[in-house]
Amino acid sequence: MGVGTVLFLFVVAVCGVCNGEVYKVGDSAAWTLIAHPDYNTWASSKTFRVGDTLLFEYDPQYHNVVEVSRSDFHTCNTAAPITTYATGNDSIIIRGIGHYYYVCGFVGHCEAGQKVDIRVAQSLHSAKIPIQAPNKPIAPKASPIGPIAPSPSPSSGESLVFRNGLFSCIVGLLIALVWVFN
Numbered sequence: 001m002g003v004g005t006v007l008f009l010f011v012v013a014v015c016g017v018c019n020g021e022v023y024k025v026g027d028s029a030a031w032t033l034i035a036h037p038d039y040n041t042w043a044s045s046k047t048f049r050v051g052d053t054l055l056f057e058y059d060p061q062y063h064n065v066v067e068v069s070r071s072d073f074h075t076c077n078t079a080a081p082i083t084t085y086a087t088g089n090d091s092i093i094i095r096g097i098g099h100y101y102y103v104c105g106f107v108g109h110c111e112a113g114q115k116v117d118i119r120v121a122q123s124l125h126s127a128k129i130p131i132q133a134p135n136k137p138i139a140p141k142a143s144p145i146g147p148i149a150p151s152p153s154p155s156s157g158e159s160l161v162f163r164n165g166l167f168s169c170i171v172g173l174l175i176a177l178v179w180v181f182n
């Protein structure tokens with residue numbers, strides 16, 4: 001395996017953390033009224049970031065997902081939706097920091113607790129790197145950046161470096177640039 005291939009794989013691995021997490025709303029309970037999941041407790045247990053994905057899974061016969069304003073969220077008014085989702089398997093990418101208010105638009109469901117306030121306070125995933133594959137075949141070359149540092153050991157838990165998506169993205173970008181202009 002050439003150095004270029006190794007670098008490419010490394011960049012892909014590093015930039016994997018830039019793509020954000022996927023949060024299934026309600027976890028195993030999903031988006032429902034059955035057993036009345038507490039979506040506010042669920043949401044407050046997560047740290048949402050820009051670039052993360054919210055996944056709403058539900059039976060579209062009985063539920064949907066309506067993004068509403070803050071005031072409509074509190075009054076369960078779905079007459080002026082920002083966006084309505086109804087596939088039963090909706091992935092919504094968080095576009096910026098702030099609050100996102102989702103309720104079920106079926107009669108009585110929001111009032112019964114099928115509503116969630118997604119608060120996005122951090123934007124570490126916002127720096128995304130467009131990875132462009134080179135057109136020319138990869139020729140093995142001496143690495144100008146020295147040996148690749150080993151990944152942090154899993155036993156030490158999440159390392160600060162890999163928790164910080166932005167830092168990882170910058171490292172990945174630098175490596176990609178070195179590679180491209182090599």
Ligand SMILES: [Cu+2]
Pocket residue numbers: 032033062063064104105106109114
């Ligand atoms: Cu519902």
